Amino acid sequence: MCQREGAMPHRRIDASAKALFLRPEDMDRSVALLLLAARGFEATARSGLPVDLALTHRLILLLIKTGVVEAAADLRRLLALPKQTVSRHVRQLIDAGLAEQVVADADRRRRVLVLTPSGRELADRLDRAQRRRLGLVFRSHGPETVAHFESVLIDLVEPRARAQFQVPEGRS
Numbered sequence: 001m002c003q004r005e006g007a008m009p010h011r012r013i014d015a016s017a018k019a020l021f022l023r024p025e026d027m028d029r030s031v032a033l034l035l036l037a038a039r040g041f042e043a044t045a046r047s048g049l050p051v052d053l054a055l056t057h058r059l060i061l062l063l064i065k066t067g068v069v070e071a072a073a074d075l076r077r078l079l080a081l082p083k084q085t086v087s088r089h090v091r092q093l094i095d096a097g098l099a100e101q102v103v104a105d106a107d108r109r110r111r112v113l114v115l116t117p118s119g120r121e122l123a124d125r126l127d128r129a130q131r132r133r134l135g136l137v138f139r140s141h142g143p144e145t146v147a148h149f150e151s152v153l154i155d156l157v158e159p160r161a162r163a164q165f166q167v168p169e170g171r172s
C-alpha cells in the first residue's frame with residue numbers, strides 16, 4: 001500500500017488473531033477514529049457553507065441532488081428527524097434560494113424538492129471539496145480496501161436508510 005508523506009503508519013489487524021480486534025480498547029480506538037474522521041470530513045464541508053446553514057442543510061442538499069430523496073417526507077424517514085425539524089431545514093433552504101418545492105409530475109398532490117441553480121452550484125462546490133479529500137485517501141488504499149470500507153459504512157447506517165445506498169445489481 002502507498003503511504004502518503006507525513007501520514008501516520010497504519011496498524012493492520014492480524015487476521016490470524018481471530019476476534020482479538022473486538023477487545024474493548026480496540027473498539028474504543030475505532031470509535032474515536034471514526035468520530036475524528038467524521039469531524040475532519042465535516043469541516044471540509046463546513047468551511048464552504050454559508051454561515052447561516054448547518055451540516056444538516058449540507059446533507060439535505062446532497063440527498064436532493066443525488067435523488068436519494070424527493071420530498072420532505074422522504075427526508076423525515078431517512079434521517080429519522082421530527083417533521084418540524086425537517087420542515088424548518090427545508091424552509092431555510094427555500095428561503096435562501098437553494099431549493100424549491102415543485103408539483104410532482106406523476107402525482108400532483110406530491111411536492112418534490114429540487115435544487116435551484118444556486119443550490120446546485122453550492123452542492124457541487126461542497127461535493128468537489130469532499131470528493132477531493134476522499135479521493136486522496138481512496139487512491140492511497142486501492143479499490144478492494146475502499147469496497148470493504150464502503151461495506152462497513154453501509155452496515156453502520158441505520159437499517160431504514162441502507163436500501164438507499166445499496167449498489168444496484170450488475171454494477172460494482
